[in-house]
Every structure is written in structure tokens, then in C-alpha cells.
Amino acid sequence: MEVGNDVEQRSSQWYAGSDRNAYIHRAWMRRGLPANAFDGRPHIAIANTASDLTPCNSHLNEVADAVRNGIWEAGGIPLNLPVISLGETQVRPTAMLWRNMAAMATEEMIRANPVDGVVLLGGCDKTIPSLLMAAASVDLPAVVISGGPMLTGTFRGKALGCGTDVWRLSEEVRAGTLTEEDFTRSESSMIRSRGHCNTMGTASTMALVAEALGAMLPGLAGVPAADSRLLEASHSTGRLIVEMVAENRRPSTLFTRASFLNAIVALAAIGGSTNAVVHLLAIAGRLGVELNLDDFDQTGAGVPLLVNLQPAGRFLMEDLHRAGGSLAVLREVRDLLDPTALTVTGRPLVDYLDDAQIWDETVISSRGEPLLPDAGIAVLYGNLAPAGAVIKPAAATPELLKHTGKAVVFDSVEDLRARIDDPDLDVDADSVLILRGCGPKGYPGMPEVANLPLPRKLLEQGVRDMVRICDGRMSGTAYGTVVLHVSPEAAAGGPLALVKSGDLITLDVEARRLTVDASAEELAARQPSFATVAAFAAPVRGWEKLYVDHVMQADTGADLDFLLGSSGDAVSRESH
Secondary structure (H helix, E strand, C coil), rough: CCCCCCCCCCCCHHCCCCHHHHHHHHHHHHCHHHHHHHHCCCCEEEEEEEEEHHHHHHHHHHHHHHHHHHHHHCCCCEEEEEEECCCCCCCCCCHHHHHHHHHHHHHHHHHHHHCCEEEEEEECCHHHHHHHHHHHHHHCCCHHHHHHHEEEEEEECCCCCCCCCHHHHHHHHHCCCCCCHHHHHHHHHHHCCCECCCCCCCHHHHHHHHHHHHEEEEEEEECCCCHHHHHHHHHHHHHHHHHHHHHCHHHHHHCCCHHHHHHCCCCCCCCCCCEEEEHHHHHHHHHCCCCCCHHHHHCCCCCCCEECCCCCEEHHHHHHHHCCCCHHHHHHHHHHHHCCCCCCCCCCCCHHCCCCCCCCCCCCCCCCCCCEEECCEEEEEECCCCEEEECCCHHHHHHEEEEEEEEEEEEHHHHHHHCCCCCCCCCCCCCEEECCCCCCCCCCCECCCCCCCCHHHHHCCCCCEEEEEEECCCCCCCCCCCCEEEEEHHHHHHHHHCCCCCCEEEEEECCCCCCCCCCHHHHHHHCCHHHHHHHCCCCCCCHHHHHHECCCCHCCEEECCHHHHCCCCCCCCCCC
């Protein structure tokens, strides 16, 4: 659908007229743009997270070129808008500290500039969530393009799962079954091409979930970064955003509660990352859509695991794409999807499922023969997690999903690293490892450290999984019986701060319970250990201080309290 100059555009507030201010706005943009660029054509920002320091997004400039061509072709004016980029493997202390800042900065730049719509280019874990949070808050027509997963690398003839095999191989080094030299040799094989992690980590999860939410051209999520069809779809997305502006398709009109519940169904069916919980909650909070932690449990309950990808399975994202991709998965659970939920095309998501097929049932299982009958993320409550905690049963050891053991407590990441391999550590295979001080406030930023390394002496005995509990997050590429996002966190006064080594901890996933064997009176009489308190040093300036002062807990998405809701696209005052 081509758009002419008879549609009143938001950008006309800058460019229309003959006064001095309109002259300034037009003149400074006349660096190759023709005069008819200001005659009412839609101006489209390409919010681009390309960065050499975000390796998974480094190819997005090429994607942006394809988007630009599509926008021009449809009669729009494409404008590159570099925005904050977050490399999960690079930024310290954790990328999650900066997600809200990236969302806030992107929101303000979209609102402040003369644009009518925006194409959101993301890939690495926090980039798609931050872009969607920003777009939801401005509420201009917006569409996502995921940069896609990398191609599969191999080492000694075996496929390597990016991230997942880092955890596996590093534990084998610690267990003494793999030399450090061989571990280092595998490094150059891990990353074969451009693109984000090729496992069902957070990047892949958020791409697939964004498509199920309706935020992406259906069928795009999961196309490998090196596949030329990514550029073809990017060109089509450039055309689509011009149409979206003409039809006034905004996040508030597309992303309803039904859309979010569809995303939760998809999350379970693909065996997606627990990080999607905090991201979807945060996006919903920006839109004012009612969504809470229990929705993940209730909507995800009974959804089968259909995708056989690491870390819960065998294969990788390139395999998922050739086996039929996201639409083939969604077709299998079509009866669980809300048919009223729309996509950026203006059509319901379910309209795109009729022709989807599974081409390899070893990668995508049919509904009748799932990998697991119930793959939803479980939400736990109890005196150890009054506001909730989550666990991904699909990535856990089944025998540990109901377990009682003595706590071995670590007060910080530094404490963990100092003591985990101590041969005198009082720990056995039945122990429950607890790491605290890793929540939104306590770290700050909620790092991906919940999948604690196992004690070396147990690794040497052949132990490969234990119950682990943390108020932080876990990489979507990780695995194990890990309880995470414990709320309230220790640094916010949660009961996790009061647990002592030797306390009996009970995990019962079927009953959705997480408890410490201590009465309310006993817990009330305890004080956090000196080490727990000392590990939390409240920041005194800058973003970290603003973040700690205003960040909410994981059970609501760990957004900043003053960013809830949408502010819209209006800018009340002229700049000159």
C-alpha cells in the first residue's frame, strides 16, 4: 500500500508551513532529501541497535539498508536512528542494569523527533525488549525485525550450542574431563557467523515471542542472520511500516491482553527462556495491559514442549528454521491461541498458520507426540518467595523437581567464587545451593548468575545438577534445576536474606511451593548476615543510583516505577 501526500502526518508538525521554525526543520534535513520529502510523506525512524560492541547485532546496518529500500519504495522517508545497544556478553556489571535506560532513551528520542513510525532492529537479549518497551510508551506505529540467529558451528565434528555449550564445557574443565587447551580451541568454533545465540536462549526466545505477540512480520522470527531471506523480509517490513502509519496501527491497538497470553503459549511451546517473564511483564506495564506472574503459570500450564532445541533439547535455531519455523510450532497449539489477537499486518496471528507445516519432526514435535506434555514456566510461592519465584521444568532434572535438602548459602557472587570449590565446603549432592544479593537492587541489575556452578568436588564425583535458588536471573542458554527471580529479593528485605546454611529447603514444583523449614516467628527474629548487608553498596550517583532508587521487583518486570504506562507521542513545545 503506497501512501500519498494526502495523509496528515505527525512529522508535519515540524515541517509544514512557511514560518522560521518550519524553515529550520526542513533546511537542516535537506542533505540529499528532495523537496517532496516534506509534502506529507511519512517519516520513518529505523531504530538501529547495530554496534561493534554488541557482536550479535553488528550486521544490523545491512538489515537497515534493506528496510530503507522498502520504505522508499512504499513512499516513505527512511531515517536512521542509532539507539543504545546492549551486548549481553560485553557490558558490565550486567546488561539488565541498562535495559530500562535503553528503553527510556529510545522512547525519548522517538518522541522528540519528527517521525511518524518506527522500525525496531534488535537481536541480542535486551535489545528487542528495550525497543518494545520504548515503542509501547510512545505509541507510534512500530514493527520489530530480529537480526536472526547465527549459523551452527562445530567442534570435533559436533554441533556447538552458543552459550549452552559454554556452560557444559566449562563444567567439564572443572570436573577434569576436558583440558583447558581443548576448551580454548573450541572458542573459535563457537561463533560461526553473524547473528545472535543459536540456542533457545533469550535472544531467540524474545524474537519468537515478539512474533507471537504480533510485533513482527509473521514468519520472520528465527530466520538465520546469514540467510538472504532476512533481507527480503526486512525490505517487506519497510513497506509494511508505511502502511501501518497510514492505517494508524499502534502498539495500543495491537498488543492486547490476548496478544500477551498468546506470547505465553508460544513461550511454553518453544521451551523459551525465563527471561521472557520479566520482559513481557515490563512491556505490558508500559501499555497498561493487565498481566501478572500467575498468568505465566496458568496460561502456560498444559502447553506441550514441541521444540527440541538446546538447552532443553538437542538441536539449534538453524534446524528450527528448516523444520518449519515458528509458524509450524504455533499451528500445533492453535487451539490454545486467542484468535482475536492481531499482528502488525492488521490480520490475526492465527490467519498465518493454515499453510504452516512441520518438515522435520525430530526438531518440531507434533501435538500428539510432544517432548514434554507440560512445558510452561512454573511459578512458586512460599515463605521463601512471598511474591513468587520461577523455574523452567523443561530444563530441570525431573528427580529434583520435588526435593528437600540443607541450604548452602552464598552472600554474593564474590562469596560464591571464593568458596564454591573449597574442598572443605560442607556440601553434598542433596544440598540446596542458595545465592543472594543478585536481584534488581542488590547487584544492581539482576545478573544471569542463578545457574550456580556446582562444587568441584561434586563434579568430580559425577554430579551434574543440584537444586539452586537465587534472586537473580539465568541465561536462557543455561540449564538445570534452578529457581530464580525470587521476590522480594534479599536486598529489598525478602526472606532469602534470612536463610542460614543448614536450614532445610523444600522445592515442590507440582505443588508450586518453595519453603524454608522455619516458622514465621523464627524468621522475624533473624537479621540478615553481616556479609549479606556488606555486599550491597548503594550507589551514590548516576544511572545506578536512579535505577536502585526506582527499580521494581522481578515479579512485576523490574521496570522503573515512574516509567509505568504510556506517555504518548505528543511534544508540547517547539525547540526554537
